[in-house]
Amino acid sequence: MFELLSKIFIEFLSLSKNLLVLFIGISFLISFLQAYAPIEKIEKWMGSKNTLVANFAGAFLGFITPFCSCSTIPLLVTMLNRNIPFQTVMTYLFSSPLLDPWIIALMAYMYGVKATIIYTITTFIFSMIIGWYLDKKNYKEHVKNVFIKGTIPEQNRERRRNLLLNIKLSFKETWELIKTVLVYILIGALVGAIIKEAVPTDFLNLISDQNQWWVIPLAAVIGVPLYIRLSTMLPMAQILLANGFPIAPTMALLIGGAGASLPEIIMLKSIFSTKLITAFITSVFLMATFSGYLFLIIEF
Structure with missing residues (x-):
């Protein structure tokens, strides 16, 4: 023992x-570079009459705002209050917890560039499709009138002009971010270590030998109700893969767990009707399942 x-x-x-x-390292670099990101232009693009441009801007905003599923809610409400197009808001809701630069860089380190590119493109496009579909089906009617004071992050012009200030604030923001995600990283590392050293290899092999066409949606179903940050799930997934667990159901579990969670669903209940929440959960499940099947078809 x-x-x-x-x-x-x-x-x-x-x-x-x-x-x-x-x-x-990655968080500092992202914080430093974000000072030069054209946030004002992105906000204008989100309100564009060109639905494709607006939808793309919503997905891109989700890409550069490293929030977990629950942390997206305040900005989500702010965007609704600012009358940002509904499909753009929904695209952001799906893309934000699943896409952010440091997670993608970490994923490339763990799983390789090929898997990361497929994950990024699939999630980005699928988020836009879901946002477009929910808008086309008039799900905007199921948004409640909720007003929360808040603002979309704006550029700090001083940081652009003052390199030393940008470096100083980037260190500060990196430290603040570390304090919020440290426990999740450690939990993920601990669970990953337990899986590697304590879970019988025969158990993982048994799952690996099953027909993945039904294991993938099962993994997505298991992942959706969990509250798992990607920073927690990635080390767990790395150990699963190292022990022979297939990448397809692993990705379905990862996307399902990070894309939705019980705490987030409870928070969304104050903003969305039951019908829209059901559509949201279903969409996350479909995104996770589709991505899992895509990885299966490509056969890593």
């Missing part, structure tokens, strides 16, 4: 160290 705990602890330290080094 002591030997097993020792192995788990050593693996936990190794995973934690690698993840934190990557996280700190």
